[in-house]
Amino acid sequence: MKEGIVIKSTGSHYKILSSEDSVYDCVIKGGFRVKGIRTTNPLAVGDKVIIDEKRMLIVSLMPRRNYIIRRSSNLSKESQIIAANIDQAVLMICISMPETPTEFIDRFLASAEAYRIPVTIVINKEDLLGEKDLLSAREIIDVYSKIGYKTLLVSVKNGKGLNEIKTLLEGKTTLIAGNSGVGKTSLLNGLNPELELRTDDISQYHEQGKHVTTFPEMHFMPFNARVIDTPGIRGFGVFDFDRKEIYHFFPEIFKVSDKCRFHNCLHISEPGCAVRTAVENGDIELWRFRSYISMMLEDNSKYR
Ligand SMILES: Nc1nc2c(ncn2[C@@H]2O[C@H](COP(=O)(O)OP(=O)(O)OP(=O)(O)O)[C@@H](O)[C@H]2O)c(=O)[nH]1
Numbered sequence: 001m002k003e004g005i006v007i008k009s010t011g012s013h014y015k016i017l018s019s020e021d022s023v024y025d026c027v028i029k030g031g032f033r034v035k036g037i038r039t040t041n042p043l044a045v046g047d048k049v050i051i052d053e054k055r056m057l058i059v060s061l062m063p064r065r066n067y068i069i070r071r072s073s074n075l076s077k078e079s080q081i082i083a084a085n086i087d088q089a090v091l092m093i094c095i096s097m098p099e100t101p102t103e104f105i106d107r108f109l110a111s112a113e114a115y116r117i118p119v120t121i122v123i124n125k126e127d128l129l130g131e132k133d134l135l136s137a138r139e140i141i142d143v144y145s146k147i148g149y150k151t152l153l154v155s156v157k158n159g160k161g162l163n164e165i166k167t168l169l170e171g172k173t174t175l176i177a178g179n180s181g182v183g184k185t186s187l188l189n190g191l192n193p194e195l196e197l198r199t200d201d202i203s204q205y206h207e208q209g210k211h212v213t214t215f216p217e218m219h220f221m222p223f224n225a226r227v228i229d230t231p232g233i234r235g236f237g238v239f240d241f242d243r244k245e246i247y248h249f250f251p252e253i254f255k256v257s258d259k260c261r262f263h264n265c266l267h268i269s270e271p272g273c274a275v276r277t278a279v280e281n282g283d284i285e286l287w288r289f290r291s292y293i294s295m296m297l298e299d300n301s302k303y304r
C-alpha cells in the first residue's frame, strides 16, 4: 500500500503520483464509496488516496481539506468535483477572443466564495486589446479590486505579467479555471516550456465547439508550484446551496445587507433594501447585482 495524490482523472482511470514520485495508472476498487456528497466523479485531481500498487487499485480516500464543485451540465442530475485540496484558484478571462461574460466571472467567484477558495482574476491577451478593450479591462480591474479580488492584466504570448503569476503560484496548489480558449494551457506552457501541453488556435474552438484540454490535470512547476489545468467551462449552475444564502457569496452585497430593513431581505423587491439603494447610488456595480439576481431567479430544474 502506498499514499498518493490524484494528478489526472478521466472518470474511469486515475493517474496517481505516489509519495516517492512514481506514477501509477489506477482504477477504483469495487464497492468504493465516498460518503456525503453526490457527485458524478467520486475522486478528483488533488485528492489524496491510498493505493494498492501491486493491483493498481485505489483503495481509499483521505479526508479532503476542501473541494470545488459545479453542476456538470443541464442534463445531469449530479454535480462534479473539479478539484480537491487546493490553496487558491486563478480565474483566467479575456476581454475578447474569446470574451468572458461578466456573469460567468460572478458565478465562478460566488462558487469559490461558497467553498472559501481565494481567487485571483487574470485578464489574458493584453496584446490584443485595442483602446476600447483596454477601457473594459480597466473597468473590470476597478470593479473587482474594489470588492477585494486581486486582478492582473497579462499576456501569456509576450510574457507580460508572467513573473507576477509565478510569485502568486509559488509554494501553492492552484486551480486554473476559465472559459475555453482564454489561454489556460498556454499559461502553463509559458511557465514551464518543458511541459509542451497541447493548445489550439482559437478558430478551432468556433469550428468544432470542442475544448482542447479534455481532463483536469495537475502539473508541477520548477518553482515549487502545483497547477491544475482544467477544460474550459461553459458555465456554472447554481450550486448546492440554499438560495437564501447566495448573497453571502457576493462580498460587497453581503457587507451592505445588514443595513436592510428586514434581516431576511433577499434584495429583490423588499422595502428598505440597502443593497438596491447601493446599486442605485453606484456603490454596487449593476452587472454584479444582475448576476446575483440571475442566480436567484435561475430555474434550478435546468440543472437537476
Ligand atoms: N494573442 C494572444 N493569444 C494567446 C495568448 N495566450 C494564449 N493565446 C492563444 O489562445 C489560444 C487558446 O489557448 P489555450 O491555451 O489552448 O486555451 P485554453 O484556455 O487552455 O482552452 P481550453 O483547453 O479549451 O479550455 C491559442 O491559440 C493560444 O496561442 C495571449 O496572451 N495573446
Ligand SMILES: [Mg+2]
Pocket (backbone or CB within 6 Å): 184, 185, 186, 198, 199, 212, 213, 229, 230, 231, 232
Ligand atoms: Mg487548455
Ligand SMILES: [Zn+2]
Pocket (backbone or CB within 6 Å): 257, 260, 261, 265, 266, 267, 268, 270, 272, 273, 274, 275, 276
Ligand atoms: Zn436588501
